[in-house]
Amino acid sequence: MKKTLFILVLCTFSIIGVYSSIQQDRILEAVRNGVVKLLTADRAPNYLTKAVKNISKIKDTLESDETICQSCQVVVHQVLTYRRNGANKDSMKTYFNKLCKIFTGWGNTACHGYIDIEIDPVLYMMDNKNDLTPERVCAIYFQAQKCVDPDAKKWIIPLPPPPKKNEEIEEDDDDDQIGPLRILHLTDIHYDPLYKPGSNAVCKDPLCCQSGVPSKPGNAAGYWGDYNVCDMPRHSVLNLLNHIKEKYIKDIDFIYYTGDIISHKSWASSKSENTKTIKEIYGLFASIFPNTTIYPILGNHEPHPTDFYSPEDVLQNQISTQWIFNLSVTEWSRWLPESTQDTILKGGYYSVLIKPGFRIIAINSNFCFTSNLWLMYEDEDPRDQLAWLVEELYKAEKNKERVHILSHIPPGEILCHKQWSNQFHKIINRFAHIISAQFNGHTHIDELKVFLDEDDESDTDKVINVAFNGASFTTFVGFNPNFKIYEVDPSSAMVLDYDQYIFNLTKANQNTTPPQWYKQYSFKNAYNLHDMSLPSFEDLLEKMSKDDDLMWQYYRFLVRDSDVKIKEGCNSKCLKKLLCYITAVETNESVNC
Structure with a gap:
């Protein structure tokens, strides 16, 4: 950002x-x-x-x-x-x-x-x-x-040959799990310890709501957050977590946190302050959800400087970002096994077998973010992460495991380094049959990313994989806060449905009483789907391509019925661009949208 x-x-x-x-x-x-x-x-x-x-x-x-x-x-x-x-x-x-x-x-x-x-x-x-x-x-x-570097290296991550038909995973209907798994997805909290209700929400800095006297009452920072360029106060974060604890946590099997704890005051960050804030938020997670395992990943705002993830061979303490991996090992040890520590220390990524047949692979896609200036220095598979991802997926394939991939930067993000994005796309295509779903954050919007079969020669777009974005708790910029709860099949690890919960910021800021959270939609019901199988997504894409009303609904969900964004609107050209972005899972594809 x-x-x-x-x-x-x-x-x-x-x-x-x-x-x-x-x-x-x-x-x-x-x-x-x-x-x-x-x-x-x-x-x-x-x-x-x-x-x-x-x-x-x-x-x-x-x-x-x-x-x-x-x-x-x-x-x-x-x-x-x-x-x-x-x-x-x-x-x-x-x-x-x-x-x-x-x-x-x-x-x-x-x-x-x-x-x-x-x-x-x-x-x-x-x-x-x-x-x-x-x-x-x-x-x-x-x-x-489309700027060009004639000397750019098109590096390649080798892929193993695909399995034979008789080696592919068959569905196991004998799972001992009674009912679906329920997974809470939180992302992009962007906690601002300096947020001050009533301060100036319309300032000249890249982040407001921290100080200053507003020029008029309408420019005063709201109590629960603000639609302007502001992040979230502590009492709002506590409201989110306590609301989930009171209403939902007893039915939650585990939690995905897909990154970005730190606020957008990036021009005044420091290792000490980032460390303090990260410890505070993970401490709140642990104390409010003491019996629930959390699978966290890093966002682009966790390191100092913001976005900077240094190469492994940069050892100078003054500029190396190794400290964020060291901190993560300690903080994440509350929930992750010791076997994850080596790769977390190497680059903030890890792999965990949740139960026989179901694995979570958490990656640090911030290495591809073009605001990470270290890409100027070295861009070829930073910290060997994509090569490791292939190894983990290949082992999972051999062991007949289903996989969820957690990643902060979503596939097709226009600011993801194009060669990294290209190779990630190829990896997903190769292993799509075992990747049951992907879960992302970063963009602050409730968007889908749908992978199509590049080898399918039929007229119908064949869907092979889907990535779900958790949107954001922060309102930055102009959104309502949210969280999601997924129902997941315990055998196939496929998403069966999900509910999105939000509150309206305008109404919440009318007083200091707790916001009125409500379910905005259930995915299956909202799109009138029989199920959330891959063929159902093919049908949904076909309907979206012909129905602007359906795409307008997608836009409403994307912005969480934000008063500001609904007023801005989204015309036919805008809606077509949103549809294009759904299947743009590689940087070059997004550029063309």
Whole structure:
């Protein structure tokens, strides 16, 4: 969610408008001259400011993408040149601050904060990655604009041959479980210890509701949360957990927590504060749900700096993010067996056999997130995770196990590194017959990701796998809080149905009495499905492609009937894009949506 150091410098170009080639050349020339001028000027020259302000209204996608990529390369080239010509740390910080202010529009507080936090790892990458080029940086961070690095390596994760027909798993109807398993899915709490009801909810920083006097009553932070750029206060988190304890926990078999505990105040994070908050939330989980096993994974906000997951060979304590894996081993030991510790320490991922025939594989997909600047340094299967995933799935296949995959970044996320996304897609295709479901977070929306059989030559799209997003407890930005409870077949581990629970933030903030949680929908009932088998998802996709009313319902659920989002609406073009995203399970597919 947060823009990191180079992205801060470059992000304005993601809203570049259409203009003639002459205008394009003028803008590029202004950027080229302006970023050089900024080296010695106290403030941006007028022509650079004017060029930035005149960039507006994209219409021709190809031309705008080309301009984004060229502009990005101009800026990164100057940044790299300045450092390689001998600029010291203080000079680089000063330069980054000037660039941040002109290209992001953020104030001193956020710009200085991000740069102070990220300067050391960024300089390490620049100094130790000899083949770091503008093309590499821009191809990674503006992959949605189809920027190209001609020297990019298309690395491959080897896959074992598929099983023979007689080796495939057969359904076992003799499971001792009476009734379906019930799994609680929580995600993206984004607890803000500094949240202050009544403070300014409409501020200039990337996160509000912490301080300041609102300019009018309507801008005051709500008691239970806020639709503006705000996260969640402690009393709201306690309400969520205690409500679940009182109403549902006795029927819950276990809990999936798919990441993001830390707030979006990423420009002021620290190891000590992140550690304190992580311990506090896991401590609440353990005390409020003392008899329920929780299977947690890391979000992109847990490390410091936010989004940064360093390579295994980066050992300097000042910049390594090994500390978050060390912390996770300790905190997760409440629920996970000792056998998971080696891989958690290696990269925050693990595999657990829940019972004979049913395995959970939890991965750290944050390694693919393009806001993780360490991808500039090393992008080839960070910490050997995908190779390990193949090994675990292959063993599960041989042992005739069904698998749930937990992952923070969902398949097809447009900011997931395209080569990682491509290889993950191939892994899911290979092992789809044993992967009963996937569970994600991160995007804060209640979305589906449906994998289609790439080898099927029929006219009908054959569904082979489904990923469910838990949406978010945080309201960031403009959503109602939620949680989900799944019913899962104990034999096949397939999802039979799920219920989504929400409360309306507008109504809740009318007073300080506890919010009125209610069931927004049951998936089977809402979509009038006989079951949630893969063929049923094929039928659902077919209906969605022909029925805007059905897609409007999908949008309502996606935003959890948020007053703000419902008012914004979603026209036919928007609905078609949402439908496209459902089957876009690889980054390149999402870009094309």
